[in-house]
Amino acid sequence: MATHGTARIDVELDLRHEPGPAPPGRAQEIAEVLPGPVMFATMFATAGPAGEAPAPQETWALTGAWSHHGHVATGTAAVHYGAGHDRLVRPLIIADGFGYGPSDLRGLWRRLDTPYPPHGRRLLGELLAQGFDVVLLGFAARHTHLQANAGVAVACVRRAIAGRHGHAPLVAGGLCAGGLIMRYALADMEQRGEDHQTGTYLSYDAPHNGAWIPLILQQLAHFAEHLAPAGPGQAALIRSPAAQQLLWAWVPSARYSGPVATAGPLRAEFLRDLRRAGWFPNRPRKIGVANGAADGTGRNVPPDEQVFAWDALDGLAGATVRTQPDRGTRRHVGGMRALPLWATRSYTSDVAAFDGAPGGTLPVYGGVADLLGAPIDARFRSACFVPSVSAVALQFDPVEWPVDLYTDITSLSPEQSELDDYQCDAHNSEHGQVTATLAEWILDQLGK
Incomplete structure (x- = not known):
């Protein structure tokens, strides 16, 4: 520890x-x-493997719902309609992760839609086939304050609600820091009494308790x-x-x-702000995946x-x-x-x-x-x-880290995580990589 x-x-x-x-x-x-x-x-480049990414049916220019330290963040969302849709019906928002400079939404598409073995299925393609409208949320400055970009995530949720036809609940989450940004955004909306109309929160290898660079x-x-x-x-x-x-x-x-x-005082400030917002959103079902192994290996x-x-x-x-x-x-x-x-x-x-x-x-x-x-x-x-114990949001102090990095997560009760359910990879894979273990679990969870 x-x-x-x-x-x-x-x-x-x-x-x-x-x-x-x-x-x-x-x-x-x-x-x-x-x-x-x-x-x-x-x-931390957004771009995935070389290849074409489909053009979105809609592109949203977004301005943060609030300022943070005098700065209002901005971003862009690329909307891809699900199978059989000619309009936004069943939004699934995925926020981009940590990096330097602006998001590359075409690169993010290629990264998340890279074919995974053994059958070459594609995560985003499968989500579209299930009838989800995939909304990729990017930020003008991925390296700025998470609270500022959370304001952009709120603006995206509001835009999805306003443009949605019907009443299907949203799925909202993100990759890496995007998972934390969306977590903060949804929790803050609840704290302010605003209905985010989100049924499921999804994090993809998000450093809920912190990350590590030597x-x-x-x-x-x-x-x-x-x-x-x-x-x-x-x-x-x-x-x-x-x-x-x-x-x-x-x-x-x-x-x-x-x-x-x-x-860094900014980390202490973010953790305080996150606690004031409620720590995690309460209303949606909270699920997440980790690129790390679960058995402590x-x-x-x-x-x-x-x-x-x-x-x-x-x-x-x-x-x-x-x-x-x-x-x-x-x-x-x-x-x-x-x-x-x-x-x-x-x-x-x-x-x-x-x-x-x-x-x-x-x-x-x-x-x-x-x-x-x-x-x-x-x-x-x-x-x-992103240690596995962080990505699955085990309940431990993110400042003190009184946890064994090699904890066998499979031996823990589900109540020891802040998430309602989670899935670790079969082995320790690259951060943000789409693998069969993680993709198939997500598709199964969202298809219920």
Whole structure:
């Protein structure tokens, strides 16, 4: 289990490297060997496999139902009519997830409608065949505050109700952060006494209790941005409001030493706002799926192992990255150097070994290693992003995380989840991937 009060990171000057004056042009040399793109952005790209996505029958331009911190978010919804419909009859809203920049709704369609084995069925195609009108909800800034984008989700629900022919209850939910955004939107509508007319809430690998990106990689993004400030901002996604709100452990800079669990004030604020709204909506039936396994089986990503070492400019610049150790005190997780400008080593205390935990995965280590051109063993490329215990919304404190990441969820009673029903994948699959286990369960649940 993780402990909010003692989970921390400490960064120390690496005394093996004596600082000295930087030769002229050294900073520019180092900046040129650092990655240019925003780190992690491609890992959260909406786009699915190449191919055509059908043109929607309707497109809605949406403005948030409220402002948050003085900002009114906007978005777009693409409406695809179900079989036999020439108008909106049975809306099913799926909100897009976490990422950098605007949603790509055509890419989101391709991602969710990718054929899954063994028979090549397609989730969205099957939903359309069942008579659901699929409404894909996107956001102009996926990385902004979840509360702001929840205002866009409210506007989408209102538009669906106003444009619906008949009285079929809505299905509303989302992928990843989209699941949290829709959860907040529906709960807030109930709190305000507004009828959202939603019969089923559906979350797809949503980090209900938090998500994980390795702390050493967060630091590495800040390190690269600090040394190459003229670039596009390698840490822009990690620094974004949505990242601060989603990640259980977060660091604000490469040299930050201090607590990491719910360290960002924006996460604490979001959890307070969510509690004020009712935590979960009460009226709809709440169901969800997790890309992680249910039986407590993790992946072959052992704690406290070197993932990759990067060297450039004959050793003047470089980084060492290790998997997250399993708790302990002052456990080494890596270091960074840009001599003579920078030489640090990082240590964590009382942070659980999230990387190999059961859950939906992302190629975070592999993606960063590829940007740097560093060799990496295949088994270390991906790490847990949304632990299974978070995706199925087990009832535990999302700040303290007093839960074993390797909990055998199959042994728990249904009452230990905030959801009315849920399904985990047969194995630990990539976050947001549509698999036969998850798709067939969703189709069965919605077809009842």
